[in-house]
Amino acid sequence: MIDLRSDTVTRPSPAMREAMAQAPVGDDVYGDDPTVKRLEARVAELLGKEDAVYMPTGSMTNQVAIRSHTESGDLVLMDAASHVVRSEGGGPAALSGVTAQRIAGDRGIFTADQVEDSLATPHAGSPTTLAPPATLLCVENTHNGGGGSIWPLETLDAVVAAGRRAGLRCHLDGARVWNASEATGVPPARYARDFDSVSVCFSKALGAPVGSALCGSAAFVRRARRFKQLFGGGFRQAGVIAAGALYALEHHRDGLADDHAKAGFLADVLVDIPGVELVREHVETNILRFRVPCRAGDFVDACLVEGVAMLVAGGRDVRAVMHRDVSMGDVERAAEVVRGVVGGRHDVNYD
Template identity: 60%
Template structure:
């Protein structure tokens, strides 16, 4: 039986049409700004997000971290949700690359409030020396939220949190690796989600199924600064149009398929939630990520046994499991995956 790989939506494979587009892409040296396909991708991404410019990079980690570096100086503090991808799953890069101090917000499934932002920044008394605490310079928000289970920020709450940050003098960065999913789930345009933010990172190799890359979008002057840090961190491409063509194809052709991805994730979640030994509320499955908890046994033993039976998933803590759906996973695959979950529970 073919292994069903639900470890991540980064496990998708480029389609034949996407490979054709990549094979015949117009290319140049991107370091010199000569690659026409990269420039086309950057221009189209910026327009979709309602920003002046965008810069293409190899990964979402790079666009996030270059974004943070572009907004800050070493010793500045940055506000993150306590379970943010930028904070937990990017190799400690905010500290290693930008030299920033994380200040964590008590989000619930990745979503916090304007009051949380205000409390984290505070208003020091004038008697207290302003040079003592690290200055808070940046607020980062993740939409959809990975470790929250693909949660979508309610627009009203997003606007309230970003307005609070702006009133406190903070710059704003959106980790929108799966922003395409948020838009598909709600019908709200990506530009509307992106509007409050100075910079936005979007990924083409997750939701949209391209093999490589993300864009960082924002004001032209800030994107120009980001290009310097992209080069500094080792992100300079040469004939990058070959991979940018895959991202451009995905951007144009694959966004319309995301509701089907969501439906398959929900289909799987509803079936699994009815199994003895699983704690899962299908109402929490808003997009393509399914998180569930085992009421007995360990996640390590579960993922090992599931893999032996033909399902590849990841542990999420001592008793949690994460399954991520994407373009390559059909409704039949979702049903087969749920069957393996049942067999795994029985075997354990």
């Protein structure tokens, strides 16, 4: 099986497992797991923040961030296709009692004008108490739903500045900020610079089995630790998994360039297949989103029969994600399978 469903499907390498087996551990709820502490210090340093807190998932770091930054009833601005709003089980409403103001981004990227247009403009004669108070702006970089798109720095800076002018706190969902940095050469700390909090994942392209971290000021992280516990995320001997995350951070960031090369290779093949719709320039990192000339479900099922797994991303839209556990040879094979299925050699319904 060539598994292109997600970059979360990677398995720990023997060296990573060895690092995990050897990790010194303690009880993290009591704050004495040395490996978790090392990971938190290292990731805070890489993101240019005072502190970080390790948690089980990226969904949890995002939701703890929202809970830490807001009060029930607040308005939170975010892209309409962001992971926070579409794929975290309704967390913002359920866990923080906030309303999501969905901004229609272009592949997940929106503008300062759109931020300003999303905010209520109180004026003489209009009570300021009508609209929910906007308190938080969330940005996702790279953007998963946007096909691994990277925020241009100028747009990012302008959007955060617009948020600041409106008195918003700013959170970056940087689950794959490592990919953005690899592709552009812009350090993770620069992407994180103007944000109050940043969530990063170790279990996606970096290939660790478990975990994410939420970074920010010492005061913010203290508050986040309270909500980590409240949401049931208090770890015990988490050093075992933190060691995998540390290993991934130190040894696997270099490999991201290979993932981007694999995505580029597949994109080069797909653009030449009649019936497949893909904008080559939109493939910037390790995620491809493309349109097929049939129902995506039928297409994905036919590819699966041929040993290639991908995800349905819409009526005719498909997602394929490159990662450490697929080789260039696997990607070449996947490209052949896509060509064959689209070419109609298989029993696909093209209604």
